[in-house]
Amino acid sequence: MTFTREITGRLRSQRTPFYYYDMDVLRETLTIASRESAARGFTVHYAVKANFNPVIMKTIAEYGFGADCVSGNETEHALNCGFQAEETVFAGVGKSDHEIETGLRLGIKCFNCESVAELKVLDEIAGRMGKKASVALRINPNIEAHTIRNITTGTDENKFGIRITELDKVVTIMSQLNNIVYRGIHFHIGSQVTDLNVYRNLCTRVNQIYDWFTDRGLEPEVINVGGGLGINYNEPEILPPFKEYFDIFSIHLDRKIRSSISFELGRSLTAGCGSLISSVLFVKEGAAETFVILDAGMTELLRPALYHAFHLIENLTSELPVKKYTVAGPVCETTDTFGKFIALPETMRGDLIAIRSAGAYGEAMASRYNLRSLPGSVFSDKL
Numbered sequence: 516m517t518f519t520r521e522i523t524g525r526l527r528s529q530r531t532p533f534y535y536y537d538m539d540v541l542r543e544t545l546t547i548a549s550r551e552s553a554a555r556g557f558t559v560h561y562a563v564k565a566n567f568n569p570v571i572m573k574t575i576a577e578y579g580f581g582a583d584c585v586s587g588n589e590t591e592h593a594l595n596c597g598f599q600a601e602e603t604v605f606a607g608v609g610k611s612d613h614e615i616e617t618g619l620r621l622g623i624k625c626f627n628c629e630s631v632a633e634l635k636v637l638d639e640i641a642g643r644m645g646k647k648a649s650v651a652l653r654i655n656p657n658i659e660a661h662t663i664r665n666i667t668t669g670t671d672e673n674k675f676g677i678r679i680t681e682l683d684k685v686v687t688i689m690s691q692l693n694n695i696v697y698r699g700i701h702f703h704i705g706s707q708v709t710d711l712n713v714y715r716n717l718c719t720r721v722n723q724i725y726d727w728f729t730d731r732g733l734e735p736e737v738i739n740v741g742g743g744l745g746i747n748y749n750e751p752e753i754l755p756p757f758k759e760y761f762d763i764f765s766i767h768l769d770r771k772i773r774s775s776i777s778f779e780l781g782r783s784l785t786a787g788c789g790s791l792i793s794s795v796l797f798v799k800e801g802a803a804e805t806f807v808i809l810d811a812g813m814t815e816l817l818r819p820a821l822y823h824a825f826h827l828i829e830n831l832t833s834e835l836p837v838k839k840y841t842v843a844g845p846v847c848e849t850t851d852t853f854g855k856f857i858a859l860p861e862t863m864r865g866d867l868i869a870i871r872s873a874g875a876y877g878e879a880m881a882s883r884y885n886l887r888s889l890p891g892s893v894f895s896d897k898l
């Protein structure tokens with residue numbers, strides 16, 4: 516994504532704050548992800564939670580990806596945006612009855628099921644509707660993802676998935692449920708994983724669990740290894756290492772596995788194409804720092820306030836000598852800060868600021884706190 520003078524000039528005429536999506540970057544990312552996965556016979560479901568903007572969703576659907584949804588609304592939205600029901604999976608530790616009914620009515624590929632209690636409810640609702648529910652069991656592999664604590668999902672202390680020690684019980688109960696069709700197994704260990712060795716450990720665990728199921732005559736048709744591939748927030752132009760990532764699974768999953776292998780990628784597909792564009796409202800001196808107050812805050816991009824997440828911040832309109840600033844938003848919360856002591860060219864009221872790598876978990880996590888308006892979206896090919 517390059518902010519040429521021409522692009523910056525056009526962005527200036529839009530009302531800030533808004534998300535700017537570079538559609539060439541999105542297409543390039545999707546091309547590589549789809550090429551590298553297809554070359555190894557893998558399927559990718561896009562994790563809709565990362566960004567459900569319809570323009571982004573429709574573009575992703577055009578590349579033939581499936582959809583990974585975590586609510587009834589996401590499931591309906593995915594189908595409206597062109598994803599196929601047969602390639603849509605529905606995950607989540609707390610699916611409501613209404614959401615389960617939605618999934619069954621739409622005829623999705625499978626429910627990623629997280630507990631015995633959920634299996635029983637799924638069976639009952641499917642029976643009532645005269646349907647069969649296809650299920651992949653989400654197994655908590657107890658693998659440390661070495662990422663932000665708050666977005667680790669695959670260890671024993673997390674609420675997600677079925678613990679390995681419970682599998683015997685789950686399989687016995689599942690065999691007694693007439694409206695459940697067992698399709699396979701599902702894993703997800705966390706998000707923003709940058710140490711790819713973690714996925715080797717996941718492969719080892721998948722191999723063991725595959726054997727466990729196959730020994731009991733339950734050879735999985737589908738093995739879904741989840742998502743989580745991290746991106747380089749320091750260098751937004753670098754595309755995620757799709758080749759290295761898919762290679763790990765190709766090399767470390769057992770050769771004898773005949774199941775189809777699928778992935779649920781969110782961040783790595785959409786983060787790089789999006790920037791939050793904001794205007795500087797005020798520059799003000801604090802006791803120990805100079806604050807740049809933007810017209811975007813935690814309501815537009817929550818990640819820094821919620822996880823102390825780092826996003827590269829750029830001033831698109833100043834070429835003056837560099838100074839250090841604390842960049843904050845307008846919301847009435849101290850954590851509404853994008854970064855402290857950030858080097859920026861001397862910044863003034865009216866300058867245009869880009870907060871990079873915000874195409875995933877940016878617009879999707881926006882809120883109306885302080886009764887602020889939701890951010891708009893602007894696309895490079897319609898600029």
Ligand code: LLP
Pocket residue numbers: 562565583606666668703705706707708741742743744779780781782783818875876
């Ligand atoms: N599959 C499951 C079951 C998940 O829970 C997630 C993300 C994904 C796939 C997609 O993971 P990805 O490829 O995007 O890393 N709001 C946080 C991220 C939360 C991720 C939740 N689950 C953030 O802003 O970093």
